[in-house]
Amino acid sequence: MITKFPSISSKAPVMLHGADYNPEQWLKYPEILREDLRLMKLAGCNVMSVGIFSWVSLEKEEGVFTFDWLDSLLDTFSENGIYAFLATPSGARPAWMSEKYPEVLRVERNRVRNLHGVRHNHCFTSPVYRDKTALLNSKLAERYAHHPAVIGWHISNEFGGECHCDLCQTAFRDWLKVKYDNNLEELNHAWWATFWSHTYTSWEQIESPAPHGETQVHGLNLDWRRFVSEQTINFCQHEITSVRSYNPELPVTTNMHMIDGIDYRELAKILDVVSWDAYPDWGYTADDDDARLAAWIAMHHDLFRSFKKKPFLLMESTPSLTNWQSVSKLKRPGMHKLSSLQAVAHGSDSVQYFQWRKSRGSSEKFHGAVVDHSGHAETRVFRDVAEVGRTLAGLTDVVGTSTPVQTAIIFDWDNRWAIKDAQGINNSALRYEETVLQHYRGLWELGIPVDIISSGDDLSAYKLVIAPMLYLISEVNGKKIEKYVEQGGTFLATYWSGVVGETDLCHLGGFPGPLRRTLGIWAEETEGLHSRDLNGIVMQTGNALSLSGDYDAHEIAELIHLEGAEMLGAYRNDFYAGQPALTLNKLGAGLAYHLATRVKDPTFYVELYAAITSKAGITRTMNSELPTGVTAQLRTDGENEYIFVQNFSGIQQSVELDERAYTDLESGAVAASVIDLPVNGLVMLKRKA
Known part of the structure; x- marks a missing residue:
């Protein structure tokens, strides 16, 4: 049975390819605007994010609106088969507003109000800012919500930051x-505010965390982040x-960027x-390991796909270098296509860039773009972009397809916040995100698709859940995991799990708290190890996973x-040599594993999950041996399966295909039994589901 999600827009049921476009910067250069249109077609671009x-180009002074340049742009797009995500421009307000209404300016943690400048330097609570935003947005919607070129709303840009003004303090207390049901005693207990005599006796005493004020009440810190x-x-x-x-059928999105301060899972709703x-x-990570970086980006693609369990959009990426990383290194040959199609492999129905044309001045004038300051198509970057455009044009059948998943990793924002606030064990190397990546990469190397979920999500669809x-885990979610295992699920948790509840108070009765019965262990002590301290796991003879070896x-x-x-x-050593470091508990019809220490070697996680997934009956994308740094990802419409074999190893590789019949998705030819992958190469295959 064919099962596909509808395309993002019925106007453009194809892979979207485009960029962030800023024509208002070039209104004095009409010849450049005309050339942009020609180059967009040449690059195979069919969508631009505008506005x-x-x-300030739409409202140069309060209440004076100018739309003629945007009218002309969208009409020209429509005439030439190019679509637009129309943005609301709230990410950076005009100077006249800051001058007339200083309350819109953000106040930092030090309680100093900012001057006008940069972007997202505004208070989300300010009634003035909300009114001004709604007024301009409504005028844009009234004018363009039914424009034939517009296929969706791009709400603001990379929301982020926090404000500590009096308006926000009042909103936080409310x-x-x-x-806490208007119960100050309940709040004091939840925050354990008797510590250091920090008990609050009136709501007005509560203030947001500040460097010259309160920082050590972890419940306050966590609730402030949630607020x-x-x-x-x-x-x-x-x-x-x-x-x-103005047009309920027009889809809305906002581009996210792994900003720590927003729970994107909630925003996605x-x-x-x-x-x-x-x-x-790419190519200039500290460890010079593009495979690790590829797994990190793949994990994020899967995270954003998992929010709605359907295709997402890659709204921005760079076609060449950036201007804000410590070293601005060029993409190596093949990497642009590989990294762009990596997003598609993990569920994106678009490849879009920042930016279309390099700015002539200000902070992003040297940030990568499809069109360089030279202004023509005879560049390596433009040719790379055009190649991706041609490839995407041939992937229309992939649009709307799903990613079948049997494995999930739990990644919670409030857990992330609480871990970063914790003091103890190893303050220099808690590395929550790095830990998640270690486990994800083991599955990625095996070519096993993964969802990234919350501890409160329904677990029943997964054969394996990794935490x-x-x-931070509540008693309720701990019981949910216990029931999941009892009913036949496979679960794995690590060190430093089940420590605190939802208000960052330690679970009483022993760690791992609500996971203790599930895992069948009691964690008596946890220690941090110096860089000079090395321990290891020695696998026991005849263990249930048939693993062998000694891992640092x-x-x-x-x-x-x-x-x-x-x-x-x-x-392996120290005074606890011989004590358990990896365990298995059988509970009801399911299995629960616990890893008590952080293993250095990535090979360990590949071998561990190869054994666990085999035991759990989890299907890999291909029944083929994948070299280190090579992965295979899957999308399907229920009738056909689309396989993306990607080489991030840094060397030429080959993969022997399994016994199924494959065709090359780009050429349509029958695939050879062994596929060759150049450095930064990929092969896209098709087979019957």
Whole structure:
């Protein structure tokens, strides 16, 4: 049965290819605007994001609106088969507003109000800012919501940051009153405010964390982060409401960028389609390991796809270099196509760039673009972009296809925030995101698709759920995981899990708290290891996973006692040599593993998950041996499966295909039994589902 999601827009049921376009910067150069149109067609671009930072070009002074340049642009797009995501321009307001209404300016943690400048330097609580935003948005929607070139709303740009002004302090206290049922005693207990005599005796005493004030009440810190996230999402909803009614059929998105302060999983709930901005630093990572970086970016593609379990949009990427990384290194040959198609492999229905044409001045004049200052198509970057355009034009059948997934990794924002606030164990190397990546990469190397989910999500669709460093987990979600295992699921948790509940108070009765029965262990102590301290896991003879070997471990080691679990691997040295480091607990119809220490060697995670997934009956994308740094990802419409074999190893590789019949998706020819992958190469295959 063919099962596909509808395309983002019925106007453009194809792979979208385009860029962030800023024509208002070039209004004095009409010949450049004409040339842009020709070059867009030449590059195979069919969509542009416009209006993102255009507020002053639309409203040069309060209440004086100018739309003629945007009218002309969208009409020209429509005449030439190019579409637009029309942005609301709230990401950077005009100077006249800051001058007349200083309350819109953001106040920093030090309680100093900012001057006008940069972007997202505004208060999301300010009634003035909300009113001014809604007014301009509604005028844009009234004028363009039914324009034939417009296929969606691009709400603002990379929301982020926080404001500590008096308006936000009042809003925070009101938010707390709702959360704690107007009960100050309940709040004090949830925050353990008796510590250091920090008990609050009136709501007015509560202030947001400040470098010259309160920073050590972790419950306050966590709730402030939650409030900032919710207030940002509320502002985004305010913007959506201001445009939605003019054409309810027009989808809305906002481009995300892994900003720490927003729970993107919650933001995604108010959007029609998820989009994000990916800027990997290919070729100049600190460890010079593009395979690790590829897994990191793949993990984020999967994260954003998982929010709605359907295709997303790659809204921004760079066609060449950036201007803000420590070293601005060029993409090597093949990397642009490989990295662009990596997004498609993980569920994107677009490849878009920042930016179309390099700015002539200001901070991004040297940021990568499709069109350089030279202004013509005779550049390596333009040829690379045009090649991707031709490839995407041949992938229309892939649009709307899904990613079948049997494995999930838990990644929670409040857990992330709480871990970063924790003091103890190893303050220099807690590395939550790095830990998640270690486990993800093991699956990525095996070519096993993964969803990135919340601890509160429904787990029943997955054969394997992995929870790296699930430090913060509620009793309710702990019981949910326990039930999942009892009913036949496979679960793996690591060190530093089940430590605190939802208000960042430690679970009483022993760690891992609500996961203790599930894992069948008690974690008595956890220590941080210096860089000079090296331990390891020695696999036990005849263990249930049939693993063998001795793997180095570092940074964190948890001393655990068996409470029904069996030992699969033991610590190699120190006073706890021989004690459990990897365990398996059988609970009901399911299995629960616990990894008590951080293993250094990436090979360990590949071997561990090869064994666990085999035991759980989890299907790989291909039944082929994949060299290190080579992965295979899958999309399907239910009748056909589309396989993307990608080489991030840095050397030429070959892969022997399994026994199924494959065709080359680009050429249509029958695929050879062995496919060759050059450096930064990929092959796209098709087979029957």
